[in-house]
Amino acid sequence: MALPDSIQNLIAQFNKLPGIGQKTAERFVFYLLKQPKSEIDEFVKSLNGLKNNIKICSECFDFSETSPCSICRNSQRDKSIICAVAQGPDVIALEKTSEYNGVYHVLNGLINQIEGIGPEKLRVKELINRLKKNGVKEVILALDATMEGETTAMYLIKEIKPLNIKITRLARGLPMGSDIEYADEITLSSALKGRREI
Amino acid sequence: MALPDSIQNLIAQFNKLPGIGQKTAERFVFYLLKQPKSEIDEFVKSLNGLKNNIKICSECFDFSETSPCSICRNSQRDKSIICAVAQGPDVIALEKTSEYNGVYHVLNGLINQIEGIGPEKLRVKELINRLKKNGVKEVILALDATMEGETTAMYLIKEIKPLNIKITRLARGLPMGSDIEYADEITLSSALKGRREI
Numbered sequence: 188m189a190l191p192d193s194i195q196n197l198i199a200q201f202n203k204l205p206g207i208g209q210k211t212a213e214r215f216v217f218y219l220l221k222q223p224k225s226e227i228d229e230f231v232k233s234l235n236g237l238k239n240n241i242k243i244c245s246e247c248f249d250f251s252e253t254s255p256c257s258i259c260r261n262s263q264r265d266k267s268i269i270c271a272v273a274q275g276p277d278v279i280a281l282e283k284t285s286e287y288n289g290v291y292h293v294l295n296g297l298i299n300q301i302e303g304i305g306p307e308k309l310r311v312k313e314l315i316n317r318l319k320k321n322g323v324k325e326v327i328l329a330l331d332a333t334m335e336g337e338t339t340a341m342y343l344i345k346e347i348k349p350l351n352i353k354i355t356r357l358a359r360g361l362p363m364g365s366d367i368e369y370a371d372e373i374t375l376s377s378a379l380k381g382r383r384e385i
Numbered sequence: 386m387a388l389p390d391s392i393q394n395l396i397a398q399f400n401k402l403p404g405i406g407q408k409t410a411e412r413f414v415f416y417l418l419k420q421p422k423s424e425i426d427e428f429v430k431s432l433n434g435l436k437n438n439i440k441i442c443s444e445c446f447d448f449s450e451t452s453p454c455s456i457c458r459n460s461q462r463d464k465s466i467i468c469a470v471a472q473g474p475d476v477i478a479l480e481k482t483s484e485y486n487g488v489y490h491v492l493n494g495l496i497n498q499i500e501g502i503g504p505e506k507l508r509v510k511e512l513i514n515r516l517k518k519n520g521v522k523e524v525i526l527a528l529d530a531t532m533e534g535e536t537t538a539m540y541l542i543k544e545i546k547p548l549n550i551k552i553t554r555l556a557r558g559l560p561m562g563s564d565i566e567y568a569d570e571i572t573l574s575s576a577l578k579g580r581r582e583i
Binding site: 205217250 | 390391395398403413424425430433434435436
């Protein structure tokens with residue numbers, strides 16, 4: 188027996204979401220079938236809200252309902268420090284620390300030669316323009332500690348160097364809750380190199 | 386920083402799906418934000434399709450776009466055998482075996498005293514009515530091999546017994562690919578009791 192088309196179509200949609208296979212997608216649909224129809228209306232409303240209300244901030248290129256976004260509009264934030272990140276969720280993660288009072292720049296990805304993402308696909312030009320225009324004193328590279336993050340950082344450093352702006356990057360070391368015994372050599376050697384006097 | 390409302394609303398919707406936490410819901414939303422807007426339209430269309438097109442079959446109570454459903458309408462299916470299942474996905478699982486040519490009856494759950502699901506919340510009365518009306522020869526109880534499945538089976542057997550209809554249930558035994566060494570005692574004892582001559 189083939190499933191009814193309306194069920195199959197929605198399974199196919201859920202199936203496209205990252206990490207969701209056929210079986211989990213089926214579970215979602217049968218869960219929704221058991222809910223009151225108003226639940227599906229809510230879902231549709233939220234999806235349309237996302238589609239219609241979310242813009243890209245003209246300054247930092249993060250997702251926002253306004254442009255400029257709430258961070259870029261905030262006069263309390265220090266516009267002389269720009270933190271370059273790969274994507275929106277990274278901004279959220281950094282904001283959760285409450286340790287940063289500068290502004291952001293969302294690059295929209297990391298350089299990944301295998302997937303054909305070269306620097307021209309990222310918002311590097313826009314970053315350089317921001318650095319040239321404003322009185323920016325520091326650029327923080329807050330990029331993943333991966334091959335792609337490293338490659339992107341190297342590229343950005345090369346591009347920003349001529350502007351004579353301070354470039355910093357997030358510290359490498361032992362993550363909270365980790366055992367030295369099980370730490371990999373690269374992490375441990377970063378932690379050693381970056382050791383601090385108490 | 387609080388996330389934009391439109392993003393938070395959709396995260397909340399995904400968060401309601403079974404097994405989906407805050408973090409995964411966020412991933413889904415940021416995935417959708419990266420897709421062309423037509424992708425969100427597709428999603429909305431599928432959700433509305435589910436809401437508007439899916440009915441409950443008047444005979445077997447399975448989800449379907451037509452009532453009666455394609456199985457109940459199929460004149461090739463043997464109407465004298467009814468297979469009672471807890472829910473729609475069980476029908477799909479059984480249909481995939483291509484071993485069954487009768488019809489189904491979806492009970493809409495299993496008896497679960499802890500969650501307050503008594504037999505009156507299941508479609509037991511509807512099953513008894515079907516058994517009384519048609520020339521039904523056999524009822525197959527295809528219920529989960531769990532406490533809830535057992536309880537429901539016991540209850541159904543008690544209700545159906547007076548009608549003098551053959552009642553059968555799915556065999557218990559070793560599942561395909563399992564090791565005897567690691568089989569639990571209940572499974573192994575079922576496999577022993579149900580052993581077959583070759």
